Amino acid sequence: MTERQCKLGLHVMAWLILLVGAGSSGIAQTLEVKHPVLDYQIDQARAGEYEKAVETVMAMSEEEMLSFLPDHAFVRFCECPNCYGGVEGNSIFTWTIDRPDELTCRFCGTVYPNEKYPETHVMTGHNKLGEEISFPYYLNEELGVAHFLSTHVMLHKRGWIQQQCQALGKAYQTTGDERYARRVVLVLDKLAQRYPRYPVMQNGPRLFRFRESQDIPYAWDSGKWGDFHNEIPKSMVYSYDMVCESPEFDRLSRDRGYDVREKLENDVFRPTFDAIAASPYHVGNVVGYDIAGAAELGRIINEPYFVHRAFGWMKRNIDEGFYADGMWKEGSPAYHSMTIGGLRLAFSTVEGYSDPPGYVDPETGQRFDNLDPFLQLPFWAKIQSAPYMLDWPNGRSACVHDTHPYAKTSPQRNATTSTIMPAFGHASLGRGIGGDQMQAQLHFSGAYGHHHFDNLNLSLYAKGNEMLPDVGYTWTQMRYWTVSSLGHNLVVVDRTDQVGGDSDGDLMAYFPDTSGVSVVEADGINAYKNIEGMDQYRRLLVMVPVSDADAYLLDVFRVRGGQIHDWTLNGDADEDSIGQASLPLQGNREWMLEEGEEWEEPTMEGDRFHAYGMVRDVAQAETGGDFHVDFTYEEDRDKGIRVHMLNADPVEVWLGRSPSVRRMGVGTAGDMRKAYDFWMPKLLVRHQSAAPLHSVFTAVHEPYAEQRFIDRVERIDLTPADDDAVAVRITCGNTVDTIISTQDAPPYPERVTSDGISFRGRLGILRQVDGKSTGMWMFDGEKLSADWAMEADHGQFEGTIESAMRVDDGAEHDAFVTDAQLPEGGLLHGVWMIVRHGNGHTHGYEIDRVEQRDGKCLVILSSDHGLRIEGDNTEEVYFPLRKMEGVNSFVIPLATAMSYLP
Ligand SMILES: [Zn+2]
Ligand SMILES: [Zn+2]
Structure with missing residues (x-):
């Protein structure tokens, strides 16, 4: 018998003794308490x-x-x-x-x-x-x-x-x-x-x-x-x-x-x-049901063994169920709320509890006297408000994964800034005040229950509307549409869903606010590991303000692998809106199913069907050039979003409509008979050719309330050209922005536009007003020049992590130790370092400051990284509790800006 089996045997014996004891004297035991x-x-x-x-x-x-x-x-x-x-x-x-x-x-x-x-x-x-x-x-x-x-x-x-x-x-x-x-x-x-x-x-x-x-x-x-x-x-x-x-x-x-x-x-x-x-089901979103009930039952029938087990299960939910940033593992704000609501109730059932005199738990050797559950759970406080970071300016939860639409979880805000949940995998670029608050959310989490196939989904809120929505949760037969990759705003490869399991995305860069500009880039390649030969699936979002009221979002989605790339967007799911393309569209195709593909009308929430059958009444055009699509509101024709698309490749543009689902009703207020009563515009931009196909979908999203503010968006050439390098020019009145985005790494090659703007780095933005440069931004770059130049000594720092320390483990700081030479003090304050673990996954950590310690650099972070590092072994303290082998390397991409913002 192994030691483990032996222990298990002892537990079973303890159990039997207890139950036999209960059977013979349990009632007297009940009546011993008042x-x-x-x-x-x-x-x-x-x-x-x-x-x-x-x-x-x-x-x-x-x-x-x-x-x-x-x-x-x-x-x-x-x-x-x-x-x-x-x-x-x-x-x-x-x-x-x-x-x-x-x-x-x-x-x-x-x-x-x-x-x-x-x-x-x-x-x-x-x-x-x-x-x-x-x-x-x-x-x-x-x-x-x-x-x-x-x-x-x-x-x-x-x-x-x-x-x-x-x-x-x-x-x-x-x-x-x-x-x-x-x-x-x-x-x-x-x-x-x-x-x-x-x-x-x-x-x-x-x-x-x-x-x-x-x-x-x-x-x-x-x-x-x-x-x-x-x-x-x-x-x-x-x-x-x-x-x-x-x-x-x-x-x-x-x-x-x-x-x-x-x-x-x-x-x-x-x-x-x-x-x-x-x-x-001891760790799950239903802890408030049976687990809370077990504690109450134990107290009422005076059976302390039940209370100890129940409290152990409650604690396990905290220890095993949440990411380091406090997000519930399922990554849905709705299920986060449900889980912590259940936990709150569950803890209340044991708060102040004392075991009967003389009782010692046979499994833990502990007894409870006036139990304070929260003393043992410092992480509880962080969990409380974690998903509010995903709330839209109107206080509603972003509909990430299975989250019911319209759930209001925090007060309406007056100002929005960028936020991130770096362990979960969700970043939100934000800016603006009042009615001009704007938020672009990039989702890149894994799939751990109640998830959607939505890695690298973009959702956009502006001018008081979710203009590019993630549809959210439904209990109707339309659920699979809201779960499917095509039901989101991303690139669907080879007309198939992303995979669910082991599909965590990776943060590549995050700049919450560099003189007004915010940037996030994430990699979602794991979500398409079902497609042979996929080696790129990456999205960059850049939010660039034009005035106090307005900003545009540059969206570069790079994909390599497979043979059909469908870049797709949902129009507004809450209000009737109209999609209109700048190209003359032709035909009226019933749906996007191909010949021979069968349609099975869903009747139950769990039904599966071909997601392309939900894109209906579609008209089409083909183009090798730039075009745009407007989504405008029927009730307010002056409000909408123009999506400018810049293509290097010939594409098919398909514009139709899909069931908006939300307006069928939420939860039990839903009505399955309304499946086709409400629609949202659905855009699909298809690039197809032999595998491995490479696409760089480049879009500029222009949300507006009273009038549009962008006059022109064009793609410009770069020398030397590169498959992944793209340059875009955005003209708003007398302001002209030139943005160069590459996948270059040090030593960065110099890339030059036809009119002489040169850049070495990963992302550069030049703003010119009346032909004169008034602003420059470099992210992970060394030199940007036009009529004047901006240079940085480093585009990034890199190195390896030798060890880690945590306040929760008794250390003075939450920090990483490296022998890389980093600038001391607060120079890197607020900068995000990207750590690549031995398993290939990356995570972002915000730096507070750098100190020298025994000839090494101590990178002190603004919060707990949740890692224990021993030599080549790295262990996650929080969900998903992985053990990873190999070196933790890092890059710290830097931003440099000189600007005058209007
Ligand atoms: Zn979704
Ligand atoms: Zn009836």
Whole structure:
């Protein structure tokens, strides 16, 4: 036996001892603590109100009341067979206690049971005890859809009786009237009798069925009491807490011939804990459900072992579930909020908790006395506000990955600056105040659940609108469209989706604000490792102000590999807008499916289909020259965005429309019948040729509110030319910007425009007003010259990291140690260094200052880098907790600017 197996054996033994102990003396254990254990905000002065709230249930016969607790199961999702409105049968019907056996469709008003839709079919299966159980249903034979209407009624009835039990508990607590307690005790006794006979059911949309296995662990959408990480019957546990000390338990126990408390704890509550303990979902976005419930259950039945396990699972979510910058691993602001909301609730269930005297946890050797969960979790504070960095100026979350549109998570801002989540992989270039705030977000994260295939997606907010949106989350059948690569603003290679797993992007450069100009470049090659021979997938964004009110965004997307490159954009998804190209477009193609490709109309959220079938009513042109496309608003024709495209290669321009999805409604307010009611413009610029195809898509995005401000955008030649080098000229009145972008590295070759502007470096911007240079910016460059020149000693610093130190590990600083010679003091303050780890991935870190230490340079960072480096081994302290072998090298790209900004 290995040491690990041996330890495991010991744990199992500890378990057995505990459970045997619980079985024999568990109830005495429960009654050793004063009930109610938890605080239910019971207000003695509201006794009358509590009594009034239970009048209906008190007026029922006991038998009638007990019929509200299911004998076998309930159905979560049920569609209206008359209209199929709403989303996947999720919360379709209204129900009232006045007519407890009826359901009314909130979309068409049809009332069930209904003779037009008789439940003449039956589904039969077995519970764990081998007993046969049947559920009747109405079958829509045309669609092949089953409607378990009468079992869906039990969802509502069950919800009502749970709520009543808690109300009865409150009435009992304030009046001491045993009649109230008796009602709760009866319901709990029925639960104790029925729970062991409940079958394990899968409870998904159009997926109500007996599970093959009736044993724990239950799948995430399955259970006996629960159907979604909620096997612990929390409300019943709370009700038990409120009436636990009632003599009605003893009275009923005498009638029944068994100890009702003991049966409830041993046949219901403890098995639900076992189901949670066996579940693989201890680190996930649902920590507020079962894990919080396990802690509460442990406290109420005085079982400290449960509390210790639950707290351990809560802690694991903090330790394993968040990136170093505080972002939840799924990278969706919505799921971040849900997770920390759940954690907050979960921690509140153990805050101030003390173990019973003498208790020591058999697994950890610890005991809790007046537990302060946050003392052990300094990272908690950083997690709280992390994703607000992704919020638009109006305070709404950017719809990254599965994030519901319109979720307002922070107050409206008056000013916007650039921000970044460097560990997660998302940068936001920002500028402007009031109605002129502008934000361009570049996404380059990996895919760790609830993700979209969206590496290097651009989304743009300007003039009060998400003009180039990431559509976001939907619970409708259109979900795959919002997840697919084509549903984003990026380059789709060979008409296929990016890969999900192990697709983390890499930051190449980030300059949040260099005399008004902001820059980010990221690499997303891992997202297309499914395409053989791909060796470039990289996007550069440069935000350049023209006035206080206006700025344009230069967007250079370089791709090499595959044979079809579709550079694509969504128009506004919230308001009706019109796409108009400067080229005469021809034809009206139904969709972008090719001959022989089949269309399968989606009907369920999980359905997959060919994303190109969602680009509809398309007209086309071919061009080898520059062109532009305008997206303007129907309600406000003076507002919009002009997308100037500059091509070195002949391209096909396809302009059509796609379902905007957002306006179908969010969450359960959605209606799947509206799939094709709302549209957004969809632009596709296609470059195709033999593999490995190389493209440099160069665009200038010009968002405007009252009038456009760019007069001309043109591509200019560079000598020597290079596949990856591009020069662009943007004319706004008497101001002319020349921008040169390369992939050059030191020693940078000199590249010269036909009118004599020369540059050595990676990104150079020259601004001329009335023919005179008034501003120069270099990013990772050494010399830019026109009528005058700007030079820098270094375009970048580079070196290797010898070791790392962290404040959290007891060091004085969060810092890297290098023998590279870097300028001391604050000269590099606010500059972003890019570290390439042994596994090839890069991350960005903001420098605070540089100090000399024992002949080496200490690069002190502005926050925790989250790395432990021992020789050639690097370990991530935060998610994704990788261990990487090899040297950590770095570059520090530098910016130099001399400018007069209008
Ligand atoms: Zn209906
Ligand atoms: Zn998306």
